[in-house]
Amino acid sequence: DAGVIQSPRHEVTEMGQEVTLRCKLISGHNSLFWYRQTMMRGLELLIYFNNNVPIDDSGMPEDRFSAKMPNASFSTLKIQPSEPRDSAVYFCASSRGSMNTEAFFGQGTRLTVV
Amino acid sequence: GENVEQHPSTLSVQEGDSAVIKCTYSDSASNYFPWYKQELGKGPQLIIDIRSNVGEKKDQRIAVTLNKTAKHFSLHITETQPEDSAVYFCAATSVGRSGGSNYKLTFGKGTLLTVNP
Numbered sequence: 688d689a690g691v692i693q694s695p696r697h698e699v700t701e702m703g704q705e706v707t708l709r710c711k712l713i714s715g716h717n718s719l720f721w722y723r724q725t726m727m728r729g730l731e732l733l734i735y736f737n738n739n740v741p742i743d744d745s746g747m748p749e750d751r752f753s754a755k756m757p758n759a760s761f762s763t764l765k766i767q768p769s770e771p772r773d774s775a776v777y778f779c780a781s782s783r784g785s786m787n788t789e790a791f792f793g794q795g796t797r798l799t800v801v
Numbered sequence: 802g803e804n805v806e807q808h809p810s811t812l813s814v815q816e817g818d819s820a821v822i823k824c825t826y827s828d829s830a831s832n833y834f835p836w837y838k839q840e841l842g843k844g845p846q847l848i849i850d851i852r853s854n855v856g857e858k859k860d861q862r863i864a865v866t867l868n869k870t871a872k873h874f875s876l877h878i879t880e881t882q883p884e885d886s887a888v889y890f891c892a893a894t895s896v897g898r899s900g901g902s903n904y905k906l907t908f909g910k911g912t913l914l915t916v917n918p
Contacts, residue, residue, distance in 0.1 A: 729908060790906060
C-alpha cells in the first residue's frame with residue numbers, strides 16, 4: 688500500500704483565493720482525520736470522519752473551512768476565501784476507525800497564503 | 802476536552818546518552834497513548850503506543866511508561882543515535898462528542914530532540 692496520499696505537497700496562493708487540499712485514505716481504513724500544524728499551535732485536529740460521516744468538526748476554525756468525503760477513500764479540505772493566517776502544514780491521517788488503533792499520516796500539504 | 806502537555810520542548814543529548822520526554826493529560830477516560838516521530842518534511846509516524854491496562858512497554862531502545870493515577874506518561878530512548886533526531890509527539894485519545902467508538906487524538910506540542918555525534 689502506498690500509504691495516505693496528499694496533494695498537492697506545496698501550495699502558494701493569494702489571499703482571497705479558494706484552496707482545495709486532497710487526501711486518499713489507505714485501503715480498508717474507515718476513519719479520516721484532518722490536522723493543521725503550525726509552530727505556535729502544534730498539531731490541531733480540525734475534523735474527523737468515520738465511515739464517511741463527519742463526527743467532530745469542533746476544530747474547524749471558521750466557516751471558511753469545509754471538508755467532505757465524497758466516497759470511502761477520498762477527502763477534500765477546502766478554504767474559501769483563504770487568508771495569510773491559514774498558512775500551515777495540513778495533514779490528513781487515516782485509521783481502521785476503532786478506538787486505540789494507529790493513525791497513519793500523509794506527507795502533508797504546505798500551504799502559504801500571501 | 803482532552804488537554805495534553807509535553808515537556809521539554811527541546812532536548813539536546815550526546816550520542817549514546819538517554820533521552821526522556823514527559824507528557825501529562827487531563828481526561829481520566831483516555832486509555833490509548835501513542836508516540837509519534839516526525840522527521841523534517843514528513844508526516845508523523847507511530848513509533849510506540851501504550852494502553853491503559855499496561856504500565857510499561859518496551860521495543861528495543863524505546864520504552865514508554867504510564868501512570869494513570871497521576872495521568873502522565875513518558876518516552877524513554879536509550880543509546881541515542883543521530884538518526885533519532887526528530888520531533889516527537891505524545892498523544893492521548895478521548896472519546897469524541899458522539900461517544901461510542903468514535904474518538905479524537907489530542908497531541909502534545911512536540912519535543913525537538915537533537916542527538917549530537
